[in-house]
Amino acid sequence: MSNIIFGPLLSRRFGKSLGIDLSPYKKQCNFDCLYCELKPAKTVDMYDDVISVADIISALQDALVQHKDIDVITITANGEPTLYPYLDELIDNINSIKGDMTTLILSNGSTIGDPKVREALMKFDMVKLSLDCATDKCLKKLDRAHKGISIADIMQGMLEFKTQYKKPLIVEVLLVKSINDSLEHIKALNKFLTTLNPTRVDIGTIDRPPAYKVEPLSSEELLNIASHFDPSLPVYIIHRKSSEVRASPYSDNEILATLANRPLSEDDVNILFDEKTKDRLKILLETKKVKIFKIYGVTFYILA
Numbered sequence: 231m232s233n234i235i236f237g238p239l240l241s242r243r244f245g246k247s248l249g250i251d252l253s254p255y256k257k258q259c260n261f262d263c264l265y266c267e268l269k270p271a272k273t274v275d276m277y278d279d280v281i282s283v284a285d286i287i288s289a290l291q292d293a294l295v296q297h298k299d300i301d302v303i304t305i306t307a308n309g310e311p312t313l314y315p316y317l318d319e320l321i322d323n324i325n326s327i328k329g330d331m332t333t334l335i336l337s338n339g340s341t342i343g344d345p346k347v348r349e350a351l352m353k354f355d356m357v358k359l360s361l362d363c364a365t366d367k368c369l370k371k372l373d374r375a376h377k378g379i380s381i382a383d384i385m386q387g388m389l390e391f392k393t394q395y396k397k398p399l400i401v402e403v404l405l406v407k408s409i410n411d412s413l414e415h416i417k418a419l420n421k422f423l424t425t426l427n428p429t430r431v432d433i434g435t436i437d438r439p440p441a442y443k444v445e446p447l448s449s450e451e452l453l454n455i456a457s458h459f460d461p462s463l464p465v466y467i468i469h470r471k472s473s474e475v476r477a478s479p480y481s482d483n484e485i486l487a488t489l490a491n492r493p494l495s496e497d498d499v500n501i502l503f504d505e506k507t508k509d510r511l512k513i514l515l516e517t518k519k520v521k522i523f524k525i526y527g528v529t530f531y532i533l534a
């Protein structure tokens with residue numbers, strides 16, 4: 231039963247989190263992404279190995295006795311958590327014991343077209359949906375989605391969910407070299423995301439050994455791609471552990487021009503700006519030319 235709970239983990243994006251794995255004994259996913267950290271596996275559209283809600287709640291209660299300082303209870307899986315058949319009942323149970331902790335689900339977004347899934351996700355305090363692809367061709371090639379899953383259904387489901395869900399909705403885009411990183415594809419993703427208007431867009435690349443032979447983007451490439459998203463979208467770059475970008479000096483005007491192009495996260499600032507530039511940024515903040523805002527754990531700098 232102990233495999234059900236993992237952590238606590240400290241995440242810059244979400245805070246101190248205790249994880250619940252809804253598929254602790256094998257990968258059960260309707261995607262078989264090229265970049266998956268788990269071994270390749272045949273896709274499924276339902277779990278055949280199902281743990282009970284009672285077992286999950288009992289494991290969670292035990293863990294919460296040991297860990298008193300948890301910010302977030304994160305529902306995830308070795309696979310796709312929304313395929314868990316009792317998700318709605320589970321979140322009701324978690325909500326009845328969670329106190330002031332936040333609940334978060336990390337989904338690949340594939341089932342958001344299903345009204346029953348949307349109903350269960352409405353009960354979470356925060357939802358993160360992945361969206362790597364703007365086309366079916368990419369969905370087939372990169373996410374290797376189970377038969378019957380289409381981008382049109384995913385996008386329509388996300389739009390419907392967003393009209394009802396007033397809590398933080400994060401969309402994560404994972405970029406893989408030469409597969410979903412073309413300018414044309416980024417423009418298509420940007421077009422949809424600008425319409426969806428999620429609370430935050432997190433973009434990242436492969437950072438752990440992938441299931442198949444695919445390559446990550448460099449931090450420089452991620453920064454360049456981030457600049458092609460609409461400035462109205464708070465784009466948080468999940469920088470690779472070994473970022474190869476060297477901090478450089480920026481003049482006041484260069485700082486302002488960069489921020490006019492897109493908001494920069496604290497991590498971006500630390501990677502891009504040398505110490506003198508950070509001092510300049512501080513002065514721009516004091517003189518109210520720049521301001522900061524926080525989106526669920528992430529600090530962004532924007533033009534005032």
Ligand code: SF4
Nearest residue numbers: 259261262263266338
């Ligand atoms: S959705 Fe997640 S678990 Fe499923 S294959 Fe992709 S990366 Fe792996």
